[in-house]
Structures are given as structure tokens and as C-alpha cells.
Amino acid sequence: MNSFQVVAIPTEIAEQVRNTGKSPNYGFPAHREVAAGRAPCRHCLKLIEHGQEELLLFTYDPFRELGEPPLPGPVYIHVKECPRHSGGNAIPEEYQERLLTLEGYGENRAVLKEVRVSDGGEQAAAEQLFREPSIRYVHVRSTEAGCFLFRLERC
Numbered sequence: 001m002n003s004f005q006v007v008a009i010p011t012e013i014a015e016q017v018r019n020t021g022k023s024p025n026y027g028f029p030a031h032r033e034v035a036a037g038r039a040p041c042r043h044c045l046k047l048i049e050h051g052q053e054e055l056l057l058f059t060y061d062p063f064r065e066l067g068e069p070p071l072p073g074p075v076y077i078h079v080k081e082c083p084r085h086s087g088g089n090a091i092p093e094e095y096q097e098r099l100l101t102l103e104g105y106g107e108n109r110a111v112l113k114e115v116r117v118s119d120g121g122e123q124a125a126a127e128q129l130f131r132e133p134s135i136r137y138v139h140v141r142s143t144e145a146g147c148f149l150f151r152l153e154r155c
């Protein structure tokens with residue numbers, strides 16, 4: 001069942017950070033370094049290769065265009081241009097069997113349900129959330145770091 005699709009951050013955001021070296025809407029300087037640990041790129045949703053590739057760390061509000069209040073937090077993208085994740089209805093491989101928190105949001109940015117997965121239950125958990133008609137979209141976060149990873153939208 002195609003109940004949702006994966007949504008990465010917009011390309012215009014990634015380009016803005018790469019071009020200006022600043023966080024969109026906040027103006028804080030983006031930090032550039034070689035990836036030193038697990039660093040998922042929020043644009044292509046691939047991992048930024050540890051010890052090899054450079055990342056940009058910046059402040060991003062995942063509720064941009066969705067509602068208030070904002071909830072700015074740190075995210076990474078590749079320094080080099082990368083293709084935006086193409087969507088699709090499966091949790092990307094890089095995030096499977098990880099410690100993830102899935103937050104289901106309804107009208108007015110209200111959190112209606114939160115589910116934590118640790119053992120590969122992420123796809124089933126996401127599909128389950130979208131069976132609730134009042135859930136409009138889902139934010140997927142790292143349970144350990146708390147950082148926003150990507151959004152799931154109802155199809």
C-alpha cells in the first residue's frame with residue numbers, strides 16, 4: 001500500500017546554504033568540516049562519507065511552510081552538489097534498523113502520536129501512523145541525537 005512518500009529538504013535550501021555559508025532564515029554561519037561520524041545528508045538522504053566527504057552543518061526549521069512554532073535544529077548536507085532524494089514510499093536503506101522516532105502531526109502542528117523504533121519496524125510504524133486519518137505528515141528523527149532527518153507525506 002502506498003500510504004506515504006519520503007520528502008527531503010528542498011533543493012533551494014541546500015543551494016542557499018552552499019552559496020551563502022549561512023543558515024536560511026536564521027543567518028547563523030554554517031559549519032564546514034570533513035564528516036567525523038555518522039552524518040546523513042538531508043538533501044540526498046545518503047550518508048556523508050566518514051573521513052572522506054565534507055559536510056555543512058546548519059540550522060533548519062523542519063516546519064518551514066507547515067506551521068508554527070518553528071523548531072529549529074542542526075542538520076547536515078553534503079558540501080558538494082548532490083541529487084535530492086527522489087521520494088518513494090520506503091524508508092531509505094540508510095535509516096533502516098536505526099533508532100528512529102516517528103512523530104505524527106495533525107492540524108496546527110499538533111503532535112498526535114509518537115512511535116520509537118529500534119529493530120527494523122520503521123516501515124510498518126510509518127504505515128500504521130498514516131492509517132490514522134487525522135495525521136497529515138510524519139517527521140522522522142534520530143532518537144539518539146534528536147535531529148530531524150526527513151518528512152513523510154500522505155500520498
Ligand SMILES: [Zn+2]
Nearest residue numbers: 041044078082
Ligand atoms: Zn547529499
